[in-house]
Amino acid sequence: MHTFDLEGWSPCSPRVFHACFIIAAMLVVGCDIHKVELKCEDAIEAYDKQRFEGYTDELGSAVDPLTGITWYRCPAGKHFVNYVCKGEALRLSWDEAVAFGKEFSDKSGVSWRLPTRKEMKSIIEPNCIAPALNPNVFKDAEVANHWLSDPNTLHQDQFRCALNSYSGNISCRQARIIKQPFMLVRDR
Numbered sequence: 001m002h003t004f005d006l007e008g009w010s011p012c013s014p015r016v017f018h019a020c021f022i023i024a025a026m027l028v029v030g031c032d033i034h035k036v037e038l039k040c041e042d043a044i045e046a047y048d049k050q051r052f053e054g055y056t057d058e059l060g061s062a063v064d065p066l067t068g069i070t071w072y073r074c075p076a077g078k079h080f081v082n083y084v085c086k087g088e089a090l091r092l093s094w095d096e097a098v099a100f101g102k103e104f105s106d107k108s109g110v111s112w113r114l115p116t117r118k119e120m121k122s123i124i125e126p127n128c129i130a131p132a133l134n135p136n137v138f139k140d141a142e143v144a145n146h147w148l149s150d151p152n153t154l155h156q157d158q159f160r161c162a163l164n165s166y167s168g169n170i171s172c173r174q175a176r177i178i179k180q181p182f183m184l185v186r187d188r
Contacts, residue, residue: 043125043127043128046136048134048136049062049134049136049137050134050136050137051064051065051066052064052065052134052137056073056137058083059080060072060073060074060079060080060085061073062137062138063188064122064123066122067119067122068187068188069115069119069122069185069186069187069188070185070186070187070188071115071123071137071138071183071184071185072112072183072184072185073085073137073138073139074089074138074139074140075089075090075140075141075142075146075181075182075183076089076090076092076097076100076101076104076181076182076183076184077089077090077181078140080139083139084139084140085139085140089140089142089181090181090182091179091180091181092147092179092180092182093176093177093178093179093180094147094160094174094176094177094178094180095176097114097147097180097182098113098114098149101113101114101184104184110186111186111187112184112185112186113149113184113185113186114147114148114149114182114183114184114185115148115149115183115184115185116148116149116150117148117150117161117163117170119185120146120148120163120170120183121163121168121170123137123138124163124168125168126168129166129167130143130166131143131165131166132165132166132167132168133165138183141165142165142181143165143166144164144165144166144180144181145162145163145164145165145171145174145178145180146162146163146164146165146180146181146182146183147160147161147162147174147180147181147182148160148161148162148163148170150172157176158175158176158177159172159173159174159175159176160172160174160176161174162174162180
């Protein structure tokens, strides 16, 4: 039988303290080591518009130099005033959001619409979450599912596609009657 020599043992010794610290840390955070997810404010410096630099205006438009698509910088329903988005974002069903784009186009004389899956994915910042959009370009982007114009070809007609702005993931299993925010784009 093995015996332990406890002579000189102290609960305040560096070895005991270190072991207790590791055990306590594992109890608090678990054994997994999780990757720290950065919010865009942590990953992108203030005022850094990245590829949109020089392609935004005082009216709230941002032209993507890679795709040629013009984005409205605020969620639909908000107004771009003095470089900030004011008002309330609209939360509409998919059909209402499409109708809003058409009505907005008729009243403004400019053809606005919901973005496609490909267009929306093109502005996702891969190193960001909550939202996964550059906050210096897309002001007040709500962390939510945002309607896309793509028809749902994989499932029944009752579903449509939406992009989750927290992570940048797309789901085409969104019931088209759910009230969700959306963004607007126009072709150049």
